Amino acid sequence: VVCIWIFIWILIDIFRDHTLNGWAKTGWVIVLVILPLLGALIYLITRGGSMAARQTERVKESQQASAEYIRAVAGSASPAEEIARAQELLAAGAITQTEFDAIKAKALA
Template sequence: MNFWEFLVWMFWIYIVISCIWIYITILIDLFRDHTMGGWGKALWVIFLVFLPLLGALIYLIARGRSMSERRVAEAQQAQQATNDYIRTVAGGGKSPTAEIESAKALLDAGTITQADFDAIKTKALQG
């Protein structure tokens, strides 16, 4: 095997791996799509199995825009879930009333002074 044959083999291996990646991405998108029914998904899978290249090209042309919109929506939903989790862990999700109530309980227990309570109350009311 000479150098050029090696390059041709590497090219075809790259093409095969790229095609497999595209098919897997299409199948994942197909099964995550909530707007399409079961029969539509089954027909797309049959089309992709029996005519893979043509099926993938038609899928990307016909549903490529909605494919990217679903991916963006999933990313935004994941980001929102992460932000909500961080807020709850950090304590940023407490309302001013809840902060004042917890500070009042600490004041009544003698853990903080009246000046500390007033500072917490002022901070909670300012937002």
């Protein structure tokens, strides 16, 4: 079971790696299909360290995207900040007094 899992993980890594061109990916897949155990060992020896680095980078990107989404959905932290931002827009002439009143009422609701 562990050997099959390692083989699958290597295949996933090959296709997720953007530094390999199509021919290199094809070559690694052929080696893994013809000589699975030897091919897996060679892949882990030659590219094992970069596998961990790529996985760490994917996890960081995923966490960053998640944090950005949460910030976007959560909006501002307090009604006072929303009202202050609306006041700045009103002073700049970007919104009308009616729009400001609507934003203020929504923030206080």
